[in-house]
Amino acid sequence: xxxxxxxxxxxxxxxxxxxxxxxxxxxxxxxxxxxxxxxxxxxxxxxxxxxxxxxxxxxxxxxxxxxxxxxxxxxxxxxxxxxxxxxxxxxxxxxxxxxxxxxxxxxxxxxxxxxxxxxxxxxxxxxxxxxxxxxxxxxxxxxxxxxxxxxxxxxxxxxxxxxxxxxxxxxxxxxxxxxxxxxxxxxxxxxxxxxxxxxxxxxxxxxxxxxxxxxxxxxxxxxxxxxxxxxxxxxxxxxxxxxxxxxxxxxxxxxxxxxxxxxxxxxxxxxxxxxxxxxxxxxxxxxxxxxxxxxxxxxxxxxxxxxxxxxxxxxxxxxxxxxxxxxxxxxxxxxxxxxxxxxxxxxxxxxxxxxxxxxxxxxxxxxxxxxxxxxxxxxxxxxxxxxxxxxxxxxxxxxxxxxxxxxxxxxxxxxxxxxxxxxxxxxxxxxxxxxxxxxxxxxxxxxxxxxxxxxxxxxxxxxxxxxxxxxxxxxxxxxxxxx
Amino acid sequence: xxxxxxxxxxxxxxxxxxxxxxxxxxxxxxxxxxxxxxxxxxxxxxxxxxxxxxxxxxxxxxxxxxxxxxxxxxxxxxxxxxxxxxxxxxxxxxxxxxxxxxxxxxxxxxxxxxxxxxxxxxxxxxxxxxxxxxxxxxxxxxxxxxxxxxxxxxxxxxxxxxxxxxxxxxxxxxxxxxxxxxxxxxxxxxxxxxxxxxxxxxxxxxxxxxxxxxxxxxxxxxxxxxxxxxxxxxxxxxxxxxxxxxxxxxxxxxxxxxxxxxxxxxxxxxxxxxxxxxxxxxxxxxxxxxxxxxxxxxxxxx
Numbered sequence: 001x002x003x004x005x006x007x008x009x010x011x012x013x014x015x016x017x018x019x020x021x022x023x024x025x026x027x028x029x030x031x032x033x034x035x036x037x038x039x040x041x042x043x044x045x046x047x048x049x050x051x052x053x054x055x056x057x058x059x060x061x062x063x064x065x066x067x068x069x070x071x072x073x074x075x076x077x078x079x080x081x082x083x084x085x086x087x088x089x090x091x092x093x094x095x096x097x098x099x100x101x102x103x104x105x106x107x108x109x110x111x112x113x114x115x116x117x118x119x120x121x122x123x124x125x126x127x128x129x130x131x132x133x134x135x136x137x138x139x140x141x142x143x144x145x146x147x148x149x150x151x152x153x154x155x156x157x158x159x160x161x162x163x164x165x166x167x168x169x170x171x172x173x174x175x176x177x178x179x180x181x182x183x184x185x186x187x188x189x190x191x192x193x194x195x196x197x198x199x200x201x202x203x204x205x206x207x208x209x210x211x212x213x214x215x216x217x218x219x220x221x222x223x224x225x226x227x228x229x230x231x232x233x234x235x236x237x238x239x240x241x242x243x244x245x246x247x248x249x250x251x252x253x254x255x256x257x258x259x260x261x262x263x264x265x266x267x268x269x270x271x272x273x274x275x276x277x278x279x280x281x282x283x284x285x286x287x288x289x290x291x292x293x294x295x296x297x298x299x300x301x302x303x304x305x306x307x308x309x310x311x312x313x314x315x316x317x318x319x320x321x322x323x324x325x326x327x328x329x330x331x332x333x334x335x336x337x338x339x340x341x342x343x344x345x346x347x348x349x350x351x352x353x354x355x356x357x358x359x360x361x362x363x364x365x366x367x368x369x370x371x372x373x374x375x376x377x378x379x380x381x382x383x384x385x386x387x388x389x390x391x392x393x394x395x396x397x398x399x400x401x402x403x404x405x406x407x408x409x410x411x412x413x414x415x416x417x418x419x420x421x422x423x424x425x426x427x428x429x430x431x432x433x434x435x436x437x438x439x440x441x442x443x444x445x446x447x448x449x450x451x452x453x454x455x456x457x458x459x460x461x462x463x464x465x466x467x468x469x470x471x472x473x474x475x476x477x478x479x480x481x482x483x
Numbered sequence: 484x485x486x487x488x489x490x491x492x493x494x495x496x497x498x499x500x501x502x503x504x505x506x507x508x509x510x511x512x513x514x515x516x517x518x519x520x521x522x523x524x525x526x527x528x529x530x531x532x533x534x535x536x537x538x539x540x541x542x543x544x545x546x547x548x549x550x551x552x553x554x555x556x557x558x559x560x561x562x563x564x565x566x567x568x569x570x571x572x573x574x575x576x577x578x579x580x581x582x583x584x585x586x587x588x589x590x591x592x593x594x595x596x597x598x599x600x601x602x603x604x605x606x607x608x609x610x611x612x613x614x615x616x617x618x619x620x621x622x623x624x625x626x627x628x629x630x631x632x633x634x635x636x637x638x639x640x641x642x643x644x645x646x647x648x649x650x651x652x653x654x655x656x657x658x659x660x661x662x663x664x665x666x667x668x669x670x671x672x673x674x675x676x677x678x679x680x681x682x683x684x685x686x687x688x689x690x691x692x693x694x695x696x697x698x699x700x701x702x703x704x705x706x707x708x709x710x711x712x713x714x715x716x717x718x719x720x721x722x723x724x725x726x727x728x729x730x731x732x733x734x735x736x737x738x739x740x741x742x743x744x745x746x747x748x749x750x751x752x753x754x755x756x757x758x759x760x761x762x763x764x765x766x767x768x769x770x771x772x773x774x775x776x777x778x779x780x781x782x783x784x785x
Contacts, residue, residue, distance in 0.1 A: 378616035425627065
């Protein structure tokens with residue numbers, strides 16, 4: 001495959017690449033302000049959510065959002081999810097997945113650029129870094145400077161701040177899994193479970209490593225999402241792009257060039273777009289996997305264009321189609337038209353359909369549930385008067401946060417009577433009354449007897465009826481077997 | 484194979500290719516990040532440390548021990564000991580509570596039943612079956628027919644002392660005569676008796692044979708089985724009127740039983756099992772559905 005353009009004379013590179021340090025420059029602009037806002041909102045949600053309260057009565061926790069792993073319950077405001085209802089959680093995960101597809105097809109890698117925790121925390125760490133060590137140039141100078149007391153002090157202050165932020169990040173996580181005020185008190189007093197301290201330690205370490213040290217390396221080398229997104233982007237996807245037909249040929253010193261009557265592009269090669277990039281790429285090389293579309297280069301370039309008196313948007317959010325149209329001198333399609341197209345609408349329909357289906361299921365779900373299992377060893381017992389006895393384990397789920405009384409009944413079983421384990425045949429009746437603890441599964445061993453008969457198998461029904469004003473009932477099929 | 488000279492540099496990325504191509508598709512030799520290399524070295528170091536600290540290298544009859552001295556067996560023993568310690572107060576409470584008072588304490592009764600279930604699996608299933616349903620000659624413990632009594636105390640006694648345990652005075656003991664083998668009754672008389680027994684248990688209609696058998700019954704059997712055949716638990720004489728047959732209720736089997744008698748034996752478990760285990764076994768057997776004399780309690784779980 002040798003061709004004349006091959007650069008075969010270039011020496012092969014090493015098998016391992018050093019990390020090129022990135023010192024992003026501070027920048028202000030509309031996208032920067034949007035990023036501030038999103039950072040504030042996401043961090044607030046993350047830190048405040050576990051402390052919200054929600055009254056569920058005496059028998060359930062009052063934490064608004066709680067993942068009770070030991071008790072196998074997931075509380076989210078007015079919704080309580082049991083393990084057998086895990087499909088709601090699965091549905092949420094599917095919605096999150098389709099939501100990512102939807103966002104990607106509509107506005108490109110907006111998740112990467114604004115909302116991904118890796119982005120938010122890296123951004124936070126970089127602000128702290130600039131605050132302690134100074135902006136880009138000061139940081140570069142400090143990196144090269146010899147180890148003086150002042151450099152040491154700055155580095156210690158920086159990494160101590162990183163560690164504090166990381167500990168706060170890991171520390172907030174555990175409050176989602178236990179009562180936050182209690183756990184906070186226990187945690188500080190040293191009385192919390194060892195797993196709480198372990199979780200905080202692990203999350204502190206990962207936050208420090210991923211956000212404080214590895215940063216863009218996570219996006220470029222570790223995260224699968226950029227690869228998937230690269231495959232999902234098409235000519236209608238919004239990306240951050242450099243308009244090379246407008247910017248090229250780029251040159252510094254436009255005055256000289258104008259004097260020499262050279263035709264130059266708008267790009268003055270000031271390198272501001274590279275200086276502000278948190279992943280250290282040059283957007284002018286075209287779309288690339290390292291670009292998380294945080295749009296800070298747009299802010300930087302807009303500022304420069306304003307200074308040199310050229311229209312903004314040399315680097316801008318645009319689709320490939322927009323670029324082609326603009327290059328040909330046609331007007332850009334309106335943004336709404338770019339976003340509303342069959343692909344995004346299909347994703348949105350699927351996303352919304354799952355959401356509505358789950359809401360509907362949530363509204364329809366009953367809070368009483370009965371199941372019955374026949375004891376198979378032995379299947380039947382002949383009693384001394386010739387009657388036949390079967391035993392069943394009947395389970396009633398009381399999904400309300402209060403104790404409830406239920407009546408278990410038999411239907412379609414001629415002459416059938418029953419009693420609870422611990423009772424006796426003298427107490428046998430058509431119904432038995434049981435109580436189930438709040439938010440619990442009541443398990444009852446029930447003996448059922450019927451007079452001798454010809455049928456080997458009798459299909460019948462166990463019913464459960466709540467004995468309080470709210471009511472509610474459920475039934476389940478069972479089989480009675482004879483010798 | 485392509486040699487070094489054919490490896491070209493991909494212009495857009497500036498990266499060397501691997502030097503092979505399929506239908507125009509080439510592979511870039513993108514360098515790995517150096518931190519990845521260090522992470523790889525770190526995993527090797529971790530592996531070495533792990534091998535030193537924990538059992539690792541298989542030898543012929545064991546593995547290298549590891550400097551921490553950890554083993555899965557020791558961990559299991561530790562966990563079992565912890566479990567035993569957790570159960571200690573329960574066992575103490577069980578030891579202090581007479582078996583007939585267990586039902587008054589539902590939680591303790593439940594614990595006893597669960598413990599008995601486990602002990603039953605180990606000690607009793609060989610004869611009584613895993614579901615305690617018994618088989619020919621081995622009583623079904625689920626039903627409501629009891630040879631020696633079906634309340635908690637009687638069951639505990641039977642388990643402790645066994646049935647017809649040789650050389651043990653307190654054992655449940657009785658001996659039915661072998662009416663045929665020992666020549667006490669003639670074959671026709673045994674046939675008549677069997678007809679009578681099948682009549683009082685509702686298996687056949689009265690007839691001349693059963694009437695003759697009734698008279699024989701009053702002379703030979705009523706002292707133990709009762710005048711009506713209702714049995715006598717003091718001597719473990721089965722109720723002959725009910726629907727439950729330990730050896731079989733057909734005419735042939737009943738005749739064989741009368742002719743040769745039966746001598747069912749259960750070993751005494753006192754001495755082999757501790758009193759608490761026996762108590763738990765009694766509670767379990769009692770809970771199977773036929774237990775007698777327990778106050779009816781309506782329990783709710785959890």
